Amino acid sequence: LDDTRVESLERQQGGWRLRLQTMSGASTLHASGTILSAGAVGSSALLLRSGLSEQAGRNLRMHPTVKVVALFDEVVNHATMGVPVHQVKQFAPDYSFGCSISSSPHLHLAMLDHPKQEKLVNQHWRKMAIYYAMIVPEGRGRVRPLPKMRDPFVTYSLSRKDMEVLARALRDLCRLLLRAGAAKLFPSICGVGPIHTENELSLLPNSLPKHSSLMSVHLFSTCPMGELRDKVVTNSYGRVHGQERLWVADASLLPTAPGVNPQGSVMAFARRNALRLLEHDL
Numbered sequence: 625l626d627d628t629r630v631e632s633l634e635r636q637q638g639g640w641r642l643r644l645q646t647m648s649g650a651s652t653l654h655a656s657g658t659i660l661s662a663g664a665v666g667s668s669a670l671l672l673r674s675g676l677s678e679q680a681g682r683n684l685r686m687h688p689t690v691k692v693v694a695l696f697d698e699v700v701n702h703a704t705m706g707v708p709v710h711q712v713k714q715f716a717p718d719y720s721f722g723c724s725i726s727s728s729p730h731l732h733l734a735m736l737d738h739p740k741q742e743k744l745v746n747q748h749w750r751k752m753a754i755y756y757a758m759i760v761p762e763g764r765g766r767v768r769p770l771p772k773m774r775d776p777f778v779t780y781s782l783s784r785k786d787m788e789v790l791a792r793a794l795r796d797l798c799r800l801l802l803r804a805g806a807a808k809l810f811p812s813i814c815g816v817g818p819i820h821t822e823n824e825l826s827l828l829p830n831s832l833p834k835h836s837s838l839m840s841v842h843l844f845s846t847c848p849m850g851e852l853r854d855k856v857v858t859n860s861y862g863r864v865h866g867q868e869r870l871w872v873a874d875a876s877l878l879p880t881a882p883g884v885n886p887q888g889s890v891m892a893f894a895r896r897n898a899l900r901l902l903e904h905d906l
Contacts, residue, residue, distance in 0.1 A: 625644070625646070625653075627646060627647045628644050628645070628646050629644065629645045629646075630642050630643070630644055630662075630670060631643045631644065631645050631650075631673070632670070632673050632674045633658060633670065633671075633674040633676060633870070634674065635676075635867070635868075636654070638656060639654060639655050639656040639657060639658075639869060640654070640655050640656075640657070640658045640869070640870065641653070641654055642654075642655060642658065656869065657869035657870070657871075658869065658870050658871070659871045659872070659873050660847075660870075660871070660872045660873070660874070661872075661873050661874045662874065663843065663874050663875065663876065664684060664767075664843035664844050664845065664846045664847075664874070664875050664876040665684075665767055665776060665778060665843065665846070667680075667846070667847055667872050667874055667876045668680040668681035668684075668767045668776075668846035668847050668857075668876055669681065669767055669769050669775075669776040671847065671857070671864065672767070672768070672769050672776075673769045676864060676866075676867055676870070677847070677857050677864060677865070677866075677867075679854075679855065679856060679857045680767075680846060680847055680857050681766055681767030681768060681776070681846045682766055682846070683764055683766075683845045683846060683848055683879075684764060684765035684766055684767055684778070684780060684843065684845060684846050685761075685764055685765075685843075685844055685845035685878075685880055685881040686761075686765070686780065686840040686842055686843050686844070686881065687758045687759065687760065687761075687840050687841075687842040687881055687883070688758070688759055688761050688763075688782060688786065688790060688838050688839075688840055689756045689757065689758045689759075689838060689839050689840055689841075690756065690757050690790050690793065690794050690811070690812055690832065690836060690837075690838055691724060691734060691754055691755065691756045691757075691811075691812045691837070691839070692754075692755055692756075692757075692794065692797060692798060692801065692809050692810060692811045692812065693731065693734045693735055693738075693752060693753070693754050693755075693809070693810040694752065694753055694754075694755055694801045694806040694808070694809055694810075695744065695748060695751055695752050695806065695807050695808040695809075695810075695818075696751045696752070696753075696805055696806055696807060697751065697805065697807050698751065698805070699750045699751055700750075700751060700752070700753050701726050701749060701750050701751070701752060701753050702750065703727070705725075705726065705727075706725065707723075707724065707725045708722075708723040708726075708753075710722070710723055711723075712800065715793070715796065716883055716884075717760050717883040718759065718760065718789060718793075719757055719758060719759045719760070719789060719790075719792075719793035719796075720757070720758055720883070720884075721755060721756065721757055721758075721793075721796075721797050721800065722755070722756055722758070723753055723754070723755050723756075724753075724754040724755065724756050725754070726752065726753040726754045728745060728749045730754060731745045731749055731752055731754065732745050734754050734810075734812065735810060736837075737810070737811075737812050737813060737814045737815075737837055738810045738814075738817060738818070741810060741818065755797060755801060756797075757790065757793035757794050757796070757797045758793075759786065759789050759790055759793055760881050760882075760883040761782060761783070761786040761789075761881065762782075762783040762785055762786055763780065763781045763782040763783050763786050764780070764781070764845075765778060765779050765780030765781065766778070766779050766780075767846055784831065787831045787832045788830065788831045788832075790832045790836075790838070791828065791829055791830055791831050791832045792830075794811055794828060794832070795825050795828050798811065798819060798825055798828065799822060799825060802819075802821065802822055803822075807820070808820055811828065812836060812837040812838070813828075813829070813832065813833065813835075813836050813837070814835055814836075814837075816828060816829075842875075842881075842885065842886055843875065844875040844876060844877075844878040844881070844882075844886055845876065845878055845879060845880060845881070846876040847864075847872045847876035847877060848876075848877065848878070848879040848880075849861070849862060849872075849877045849879065849893075850879065853865045853866075856879070857872065857876075858871070858872050858877060861896075861897045861900045861901070862877055862893070862897040862901075871897070871901065873893075873894050873897060873898070874890065874894075875890050877890075877893055878890070878893075
């Protein structure tokens with residue numbers, strides 16, 4: 625249903641009643657079974673708003689990422705490049721490197737930590753690209769619904785070790801890019817850079833400061849699957865503990881940060897659990 629938001633779920637005889645908010649107002653939908661695929665934030669928030677799981681939202685995990693913009697003497701970018709697939713896994717599982725989407729608007733955003741150099745994007749964007757260092761952290765976060773608020777409150781904390789590993793990963797990434805021919809590097813730390821040589825890598829901190837520009841696109845683990853009901857949200861096949869005909873099928877099932885793009889794992893578990901549902905639970 626387009627332009628429709630599920631506000632809450634309520635158990636009823638023979639299935640579930642979903643309270644909806646549409647463009648024309650509130651309504652309800654009745655379903656014999658319900659599968660939540662709203663992502664690590666949405667699925668856990670919906671379970672919490674509906675009072676269906678006390679464990680939901682307590683174990684938000686992600687891959688914190690620090691970036692650096694590299695300027696080369698040769699062309700490395702083009703208008704339809706998209707997200708390049710080359711990566712470095714030599715230092716995994718602690719951290720890994722890759723290339724991010726590097727369109728002109730994304731380059732402008734990435735250069736906001738270096739406002740005096742942002743004009744380089746207009747002149748040399750074809751010779752620029754954004755690279756990242758991604759870690760598997762100790763830290764974790766939480767998803768909490770707030771009264772009368774449409775969206776939940778999401779928090780995440782990084783440990784001191786996480787900030788040190790991010791700094792080490794950034795330094796190794798910069799060293800790699802310099803040896804690959806980068807002429808200038810602009811790390812996502814305000815006031816640090818540009819970096820031209822390996823000797824200048826000493827300018828990078830041993831632990832990232834709090835004002836560093838970090839990001840993540842991988843979120844999971846808010847509805848982890850397993851059989852220990854006091855620690856997880858669903859059983860090993862995605863059915864919510866203590867509930868009938870209610871399942872979760874998205875990245876929130878993954879019990880921890882995998883250290884790689886979770887798409888393949890999410891797809892594999894979704895197929896496995898769907899086959900189990902068809903064979904045993906319908």
